Amino acid sequence: FTEDELAGIRAESVRAYELDRAHVFHSWSAQKQISPMVVSRAQGSYVYDGEGRAFLDFSSQLVNTNIGHQHPVVVEAIKKQADLLTTINPAHANAARSEAARLITERTPEGLDHVFFTNGGADANEHAIRMARLHTGKHKVLSRYRSYHGATALAINVTGDPRRVPNDHGDAGTVHFFGPFLYRSEFDATTEAEETARALRHLERTIQLEGRDTIAAVVLESIPGTAGIMVPSKEYMQGVRELCTRYGIMYIADEVMAGFGRTGKWFAFEHFGVVPDLVTFAKGVNSGYVPLGGVVMSNAILETFADRSYPGGLTYSGHPLACAAAVATLGVMESEDMIENAATLGETVVAPRLAAIAERSPIVGEVRGVGMFWAIELVKDKTTREPLAPYGGSSPEMDAIVGKLKAAGILPFVNFNRLHIVPPLNISAEDLNVGLDVYEKVLVEG
Numbered sequence: 001f002t003e004d005e006l007a008g009i010r011a012e013s014v015r016a017y018e019l020d021r022a023h024v025f026h027s028w029s030a031q032k033q034i035s036p037m038v039v040s041r042a043q044g045s046y047v048y049d050g051e052g053r054a055f056l057d058f059s060s061q062l063v064n065t066n067i068g069h070q071h072p073v074v075v076e077a078i079k080k081q082a083d084l085l086t087t088i089n090p091a092h093a094n095a096a097r098s099e100a101a102r103l104i105t106e107r108t109p110e111g112l113d114h115v116f117f118t119n120g121g122a123d124a125n126e127h128a129i130r131m132a133r134l135h136t137g138k139h140k141v142l143s144r145y146r147s148y149h150g151a152t153a154l155a156i157n158v159t160g161d162p163r164r165v166p167n168d169h170g171d172a173g174t175v176h177f178f179g180p181f182l183y184r185s186e187f188d189a190t191t192e193a194e195e196t197a198r199a200l201r202h203l204e205r206t207i208q209l210e211g212r213d214t215i216a217a218v219v220l221e222s223i224p225g226t227a228g229i230m231v232p233s234k235e236y237m238q239g240v241r242e243l244c245t246r247y248g249i250m251y252i253a254d255e256v257m258a259g260f261g262r263t264g265k266w267f268a269f270e271h272f273g274v275v276p277d278l279v280t281f282a283k284g285v286n287s288g289y290v291p292l293g294g295v296v297m298s299n300a301i302l303e304t305f306a307d308r309s310y311p312g313g314l315t316y317s318g319h320p321l322a323c324a325a326a327v328a329t330l331g332v333m334e335s336e337d338m339i340e341n342a343a344t345l346g347e348t349v350v351a352p353r354l355a356a357i358a359e360r361s362p363i364v365g366e367v368r369g370v371g372m373f374w375a376i377e378l379v380k381d382k383t384t385r386e387p388l389a390p391y392g393g394s395s396p397e398m399d400a401i402v403g404k405l406k407a408a409g410i411l412p413f414v415n416f417n418r419l420h421i422v423p424p425l426n427i428s429a430e431d432l433n434v435g436l437d438v439y440e441k442v443l444v445e446g
């Protein structure tokens, strides 16, 4: 920035901060205890604070800016669409939405050919569950502990992290089960094969004891995101698919965070060779440049609503600006080989470097992930595996680590005792290594 630009950024940021504190109510926060960082600009893999300081964005914000910030092709597509048609009643057909639906369903498995667009991920899950309930005539929804599915009433009740508890209402019809997570096994397993077999047996017993005729859907993040990026085995995911089929339960794959290239494939369920009945998405579909989510449904579910009205809708379903952003995003992901970049850099840079950090650091208990989707599990003691912050909370030790990362110019993703490495899919190898150098220094040298 020039001196003049910097002066402008500083002045605008001071006012932004003052007005924020005077009038803005923030998510998931005690309002008096927060001091939000002002973000004044962003470009590619970098964001700039109120002083114009650069931070390497290793969070992709809330793991949504999969193509990085301010991609010129997508910004231009939004501007063009704004000139043409900014908004319409969703009952009409519109070129941007039709094209977005075509491009999305081109990437989902055969037989999942229709999209219902929503404003984000939570309402995508709400609608997928509603469709599953109406399709099956059953009510209960099963989901795993250590999951996140959104913050609307039903989505937060399906969620399996502590944020559900203050929102819990007993009549949501949700039941939680333990998924596979060998490092913190609920099944006393010592091998992946044991963990898979016991987790599947536990799910089947849950289905039987809850009553197969009461269960409409299993909702499962293909790879749990915020909850810890625990990559399940292929056998587990195929087992879940098989149980759902056998017991007449709809399998809803929540791809809100893991989808659209994050794991080095278009959808994370592709790693496991399974085909869900419903797929929910948001975030990466257009990098969050304009809010957009949706549900892709199987033809069998579509058929349920062929001659019966679907009882649901949204004023902004398939919003033209959001859909134009999606069309452009999918285009650049393809033309700039971003998914291949994520897969390759994940395998050749992140995996070996994190393994080396884990080896040398006294506080890294485990590293795990795929593509541009990695978690570092921090512990007080590698033998006891006691987390560096309690589940659902923070700790002075974690705060100190986050402070050091930020001081070194990293914008990290943090959840309880974990740091997630989730930069944009199109990050350069150079920037990725610069960021990982910082993690290495902080975690190995302290």
Ligand code: PLP
Binding pocket: 062, 119, 120, 121, 122, 123, 125, 148, 149, 150, 151, 221, 225, 226, 254, 255, 256, 257, 258, 282, 283, 293
């Ligand atoms: N599902 C998953 C897996 C998510 O990670 C999120 C958000 O982080 C959601 C659903 C909710 O999406 P939104 O915040 O757009 O409602």
